[in-house]
Amino acid sequence: MAERGKYNNSVRGSDADVEYSCTPCADEGNDEKALKYCPECKEYLCAACMKYHLKFSATKKNTLQDNEFQRSERDSIDTTSNEDKMFKCLHHPDRNIEMYCGDHDMIYCSLCVAKNHRQCSGILEVEEATAKILIDKQDDILRQIDTLQAEIQATRQKKEVNLIALDQDKNDILKTIEDTELLIIDKVKALATDVKAITCFRYDGLKKDIQHEDSILLCAITDTDEVRKKIETQAHLDAKGQFLRYILHKHTFSKIKDMHCSVEKDEKKMKCFKNNEFIQQVSTAEWLLRVVESNSSGPTTEEPMYKKSHREISVKGNRDENTCSILGICQLNDGTFLIADRDNKSLKRLNKDFSIIGEHNLGTSRPISMCSVGKSEVAVKLENHTVLFVSIDDTFIEKTVIYYY
Structure with missing residues (x-):
């Protein structure tokens, strides 16, 4: 303009x-x-x-x-009446409606047609379109309006019922979250109570052992004092008596020394070992429960992923000639897993127990990366400068190949 x-x-x-x-x-x-x-x-x-x-x-x-x-x-001053404004262009309020577009079944000003409807067919001036196109009777439109209004009212009633049901869904989910939270907390508390009891029991046993050893050391001190007194009071004995006393005192002292050595190095300690697998699962968990939208006309918009931990699994296929070299892994919408095996030039599908349920040979080129691009579709980048799109259902279906350089 x-x-x-x-x-x-x-x-x-x-x-x-x-x-x-x-x-x-x-x-x-x-x-x-x-x-x-x-x-x-x-x-x-x-x-x-x-x-x-x-x-x-x-x-x-x-x-x-x-x-x-x-x-x-x-x-310029707008002197257009409200009635005249009804016949102004929706996109250019300062222009009158002049043209009719048959492709869009809509009326426009000539500027709209010149700019946005150059490729449309059935362009007519309003006067020409008025003479050629049959207009439905007003009562037909009124009947259609009545029918639509009734449908809208019925839909509103359904929405009200839906809102009540949705409120109940929310309360049920919050209750489930609370129950799950309490279940986990109660389990952790029970495990903590057990290990606390075991700790106190072990401590009491070790404490008694140390107290018993301390009593042995007190006896050793008493015995050494007794030997000292006897040695200091044997000067009146003759040589034979002193020799006999010397041998006896030496034997007694040796026993006391051995008794001391037996308890000297026996240090009582306590330590604990964490259940790292359990702690890691709890600390790294990204969700407790997953809330998804659902409707009566179709499946849920998102399925919760299945998660399971394993320390070691085997992904060797029946036709593998080399050691499996995993360079990519992703989880499909149905909970199964897909891995890209570089050295065996294949894709392998694993079920929720990580057992192989399908294999797909990629030909002569090795995969170098893989990512999910849909609910059941992955894109695999190959060494031969191509990107292969593979759809996974009951079988593997190669859909599109894109070359890049």
Whole structure:
């Protein structure tokens, strides 16, 4: 439209010469000087657009003007009545409805037709379309309105019932979440209670052992004191008596020393081992329950994924000649898994127990990457500069090959 045109001002004395850019060219990002103005389309036109404007059937009857560049559309006063506005173009409210498009079965102004309906067939002026096209009787439209309103009211009632059911669904899900949360918490508490009891039991046993060893050490101290006293009081004995006492004291001291050594290095300790597999499953879990939308007309919009942990699985196929080299793995919508085996040039499908239920040979080229692109479709990038799209149902179906360089 006119206000979209670009212009430059140059002042000569007290007058300003305004040069406008072509409106269609400006819409495309080009700056072409306008030579004409179409008051009906409210567009400024360069030489090239002017020729096309005069050739197109919807605008060829328009009168182009030379001296209308200074007019301001925004200064015009809207004196259109409400009744007349009913017959204004929906896209250009300042223009009257003039044309009918048979392809879209809709009425437009000539500007709409010129811009957006050039390839449509069945373009007629409103007067011509009025004479050719049979209009349904008003009472037929009224009956259709009554029928539609009844259907809308029935649908509203269904929505009200649906809202009540949805509210119940929400309450049921929240109850399930709470029950599941309590179940897990109760299980963890029960496991914690058991291990606490075992810890206290082990501690009591070790404590008694240490107390018993301490009593042995007290006895050893008493015995060594006794040996000391006897040695200090044997000076009155003759050589034979001192020799006999020496041998006995030496034997007693050796026993006390052995008793001390037996308890000296026996340090009592306690330690625990975490159930890392259980802790990892809980700490890395991304969801407790999965809430999905469902409707009566089709399956759920999303199926919860099946998750299972294994320490070691075998994915060797019957026809494998090399060790399996997994370079990609993805889970399909039905819960099964697909792995890309590089060295055996194949795709392998695993069930929820990770057993092979299907294999697909990729030919002579090895896969180098794989990703899911649909509910049951994967894209496999091969070494021969191709991307292979494979659909997986009961069998593997190669659909499309794209070459890249």
